[in-house]
Amino acid sequence: MQTFNSNANLSAVSDALQSIQSDVVMHDVPALNGARYRHRQLVEEKVKIVQSNISHGGFSSAIWRLPTEILTEIFLYCIPEDGNWTPAPYLAPMLLTTVCQRWREVAVNMPSLWRRLRLEAGHGDWQQRAYRYDSCLKRSRGRQLSLTLECHNNDWTELRSLLQPYVDQILSLSLGFFTGAGSLVVADFRGLDELVIYTDGSDPILSVTHSIAQLPSSMRSLKLMDLWFNLKLLSGFNPLAWASLTNLEIVVDGLDSFPCLLRLCPNLSSLTMIGIFTAIETSEPLTHANLQSLRISGDLHLDSIGSLGLFDAIALPDLRALEVRNIGQWPHEEFKAFLTRSQCHLGSLIFGGGVMITNQQLAEYVTLFPSLELVADPMRSTFYF
Template identity: 45%
Template sequence: MDSVKNHHQQVVERKEKIMQSMNLHKGLLSALWRLPTEILSQIFNHCLPETIFLLSPLSHRVEAPILLTRICQRWKDVAVGTPDLWCRLYVEADDEGWEQAAFCYDLWLKRSRGRPLSLELGYHYPTKLRGLLQPHMRRIKFLRVDVEYFRDRHPHLFATDLPALQELTINGMVNHDIPPIAQFISRLPSTMRSLKLNIIPCFRIEHLSSLGSVWAYLTDVQIAVCNPNAFLHLLQLCPNLSSLNVPISSDRKEPMESFTHTKLQSLCIILHDSPLLTRPLSDLFNAVSLPNLRALEVSRTSPHGSSWPHEDMQALLARSKCPLETLTIGGRSTITDAQRAEYVSLIPSLEAVNYAHTYF
């Protein structure tokens, strides 16, 4: 009897603990249920991964927004009814198993309910991809693709199908495929503002010219060019440019004409200089004037060549009379404390002169 009483007492104690836990969780659940749908939607938006792209219903990692649909029925209803959660999509699938993948992608796109889309196309995709995306082409504002997408055997998205496109990123290594890429870019709409060509090898002047009138609309560009003259030509092609990130190769020495760009505010130069050219950075500094420049970063990757062209940098800053706020020197280039102090005294708006310990 004593043993039975002891077991009974233990069961009663466990029951009390369970009841306390249930009451506690009911209180938490009640607070969540009392949140208005609009607030819950805003919370869900902050649950999305920070990456701009790479959201997919086929991902092995279960994260927002898919994760939010698996908590409870109300969360699923709110998540499915929040279009902004479904505006970023990464598409990659082979012809095998495409029907199931297409169903998932189509459902995802329909949940975005007409909102602007950020789309990334993976390295592998089926011949039926165009049919899936056709109803949503006019909503694509941000597009990222691999150079493989421009091979002849793949079904291309036509630039004329993307009337709302604002940002295009192309990654990869090309051999002889710059012409089809240039043809695509040359037909992009006047809505374009950002073009990032993370492509190897670099672009020559004739390649830049072949991209057509799209340069006139751009405010943000990232592209590798073959020499300082191509850099100057790029500035001439982009009168509205505000931000430029440009690796420059010094493959040959040519005369450089002076040029002033009145709107450029942020410039990052990564110079891959050659031992055959002794003053490529000096020649470049002496050729440009940038009266609206606010942030400048300059890096040299080669141990060859001359030392940091301090006097030419001073001349550039004095000539431009720009409101420079930050100057960053990196890679193989170094400056002394005395040179740093001279820059600060020359430009009253200069707040920081940094040194980036980075080798490319």
């Protein structure tokens, strides 16, 4: 292995520069004319520039000598910790491949740098972007992928075609349905574990409904943002369509969606439900054996009077944590009957803003569950996806 004595090299160059400066001074005379004086200035400026380059060269040399393991850790800090990034030549990690040959080799051979991507279709030069996207996807080298896909027209064909060779690598997927976006069959992503769907404020509910009509059996988590689901829409799904889900975050129009969701997702362990809640008629008795965490937030501007019927006929024997906000008058007696019916071991009970409950009622829950973590905080007003 060839080695270099950087200090010796720098010393030699520095001596040479000092010699140049001395030579300029020795040949100087007291009565310099304008041309000779300007010549001296230029030589000295050149010396300073070269010295500056030497100094930076030493720094570059130190960077160059960093072990690959350390360089890879530095590269990982160059990309966002959360969320997926857009492949662009002026952003890391693509930017890292343009610095020098060694950096390019290190970056290109780091699959972890190329696992989280944000891809867009429906505007601009698709061929150019597709080439860039595919280059990044290839560098993932079979690793699991987290992707954000945004469709700005009514056709997902371009993105579907691009992703076909990588479809089994996709573990996490965020889909942006914008105005006019068509449906995308989520079931085609056979290895998918987590799905998030969001919109640009439009209402592509039918496209989204068709897209999630059947989820892959591997999928565990579904978050539906900016979309309102009612009982009619939810009842239209195949009874086994969401059977694999263990976590669901959803906005609903009507509390009657709650029993429907429990039936649709028999393996659900965590449910966050936001929406407009009005009193529902007592439904048929329903026991959900797996739900452990339930978070509910109603409409901030809705003053509910009396019982909503939320806990009338439901039993949740495995419930461990409950958080409620903005549902008006708390159905204390109904909830106690629910606890007796469920025989659950509640560990956490949180009442946020917009819930009317008395101190005496709170004390009763502590009596029922001595180790209960009980919080009553009116500043907790709503959930945000």
